[in-house]
Amino acid sequence: MKTAASYRVVPVHPELLRIGFARYVGDRRRAKDNRLFPDLSQDSLGLYSGKFSKWFARFLVSCDAGKERTCFHAFRHTFRDGLREAKIDRDIALTLGGWTTSSGAVADSYGQGYSPRLLYAAISTIAYPGLDLSHLHTKSVAG
Incomplete structure (x- = not known):
């Protein structure tokens, strides 16, 4: 995780x-x-998402869906x-x-x-x- x-x-x-x-x-x-x-295999940082994210970016380009701010x-x-x-x-x-949340309200940790x-x-x-x-x-x- x-x-x-x-x-x-x-x-x-x-x-x-x-x-x-x-x-x-x-x-x-x-x-x-x-x-x-x-x-899925790990990238050089030990993350499983890295290689997949790069593959997905290439996939988007290959189907003419690659746009700025479009990624997995x-x-x-x-x-x-x-x-x-x-x-x-x-x-x-x-x-x-x-x-x-950035508030970190104490009540959020109850229950x-x-x-x-x-x-x-x-x-x-x-x-x-x-x-x-x-x-x-x-x-x-x-x-």
């Missing part, structure tokens, strides 16, 4: 479940992988905009994004935080109009 804030409960958006993310996680567990994306990190900005558009309570939004059920309800309201991922949906496999 990159920071202490990285350790948190973050529910999976229902759209990711529809495209098979839970199945993918199960596959990684059955393969006894220690990481969710085992194909831009997904976090888009997520924050999605939280705003969904009118998610600021404290819940900060929790979901793993963002810490257990938000329940997974409440966080799931909040993240489920996020939508990106015009984004259609239905071609990626997986069919349930009868057990």
